[in-house]
Amino acid sequence: MSLLTVDSLTKHFGGVKALEEVTFEVEPGEILALIGPNGAGKTTCFNVINGLLPPTAGRVFLDGVDLLDLPPYHRARLGLARTFQNIQLFGGMSVLENVLTGRHLGLPVGPLAALWPGAGVRRAEAHARRQALDLLDLVGLADKEEWPAESLAYGERRRLEIARALAQEPRLLLLDEPAAGLNPRETEDLMELLARVRERDLTLLVIEHDMSLVMGLSHRIVVLDQGCLIAQGAPAIIRRHPRVIEAYLGREEEEEESEEGRDGSLDSSPIQ
């Protein structure tokens, strides 16, 4: 059974059709890339999966559980984590505290237990701390645990955000443009990091514009254009898919016909 099922997901903002009947599935253990030109609806798709936006129609299932009426924090409990396109760290906290916040769900102690912590609670905190330090080690920030998060360089912030999301021990991690704003070297480091992350029995859904990262990392690719799913399949197929090339580069034939073509044949044509 697939880990994430996005079923006829539709999201309209007034007259703008950000998502139109988008259907795809993410299999456990795979890395699925979600690509498309600017304004294709990729981040909107994340926000709906996440529960930050209610869909106009359609459903999202995580491991068979209907997420529709669940608030974001409940979805997190079910194993959903994400990073943001514009990095959203807790600026007033230290690097370590940011990661520890990701362990929030791993500390199931009541309010009174936190006020008068017994040995069990202290053990749980110490355990969370060790895990957080391990994660900082993984992303190469171990020496900066005490730094205020806002003092980190851009690339480091990206990695901290990933460490924080990993601290949630999610089953499915949504990464929204993890390579945005990174230089080629940092992007290479990131790919290496994501490859290591993959070994943690984790499923990734990645929005990305950096094609070297997308083609090099993902098992499958889903392509959105103007809210519609226009193609999905293996990287080698997507690379040569005429509709994808058209969406990215435009078509040189008559305007009207391309409009026609859009509406007429937009029911997704998965190639697999």
Added chain:
Amino acid sequence: MEAYILHLSIMAGIYIILTVSLNLIIGYAGQVSLGHAAFFGLGAYVSALTSLNWGLPFPAALVLAMLFAGACGLGLGLPTLRLKEDYLAIVTLGFGVIVDLIMVNLTITGGPDGLVGIPAPVIFGLSFRPPVRYLALVLLTVGFTLLVVHRLVHSYHGRALRAIRDHEVTAQVMGVNTPAYKVMIFTLAAALAGAAGSLYAHYITFINPESFGLHTSILVLSMVILGGMGSLAGSVVGAMTLAVLPELLRRAQAYQDLIYGALLIVLLIWRPQGLLGGGKLSLKFLRKKE
């Protein structure tokens, strides 16, 4: 002179409880409240009325005051905490005005004249009428408040609160039940303000709505800002400073508010994070770097 210093100390202690509780809402959870004096007043009236009408002993009146103020905090928090910043400011401001009007207009609260003859606390036969003993009682409550709040903000709950303050949406995505936390912290802060109200009522022995209006809300807010948002030590310093300062400025009474305002402006330009706010983390960071 000694009696005067005792009086100032008792008042400063009561203000510390108020400031710490408001700091929980503003400094730690990042929410706004312009009606904190309302919970102070509710605590004072409940404690006074239960003592006067039902003859309840002080500890019971105190607990009832906390429960009632806390319940009002919960009642205000549940429907309103999905609001943000300026909207929340207006709602809490409105709440303060409503509570004030209720106190002025009800018969049971004595209307604008308030309540008189509130008995001094007697616990296990020991009267707390002498100011020295009352100061001990206040300090005990201050200590308890500081202990509870310190433990809370240094637990993982505190981390969750600061996460809400820094980025509510992200906190939610990371599994922090943000509505529950906001309501919880509003309730706790209201209950603590209620305790402060109870201590105030039984000390002054005479209360009227004037003490619990917008002016007091703003004063406590100034104490939080002066001391530093998100700093417990700051709240203690802020509350003591602004409790004592008017006495020092007594001679310049007509200019008191003017001097206040000027001081706050200078502070906000010179040290916007407040006297003790936000310093800890950056100091550690500097030390590490060297």
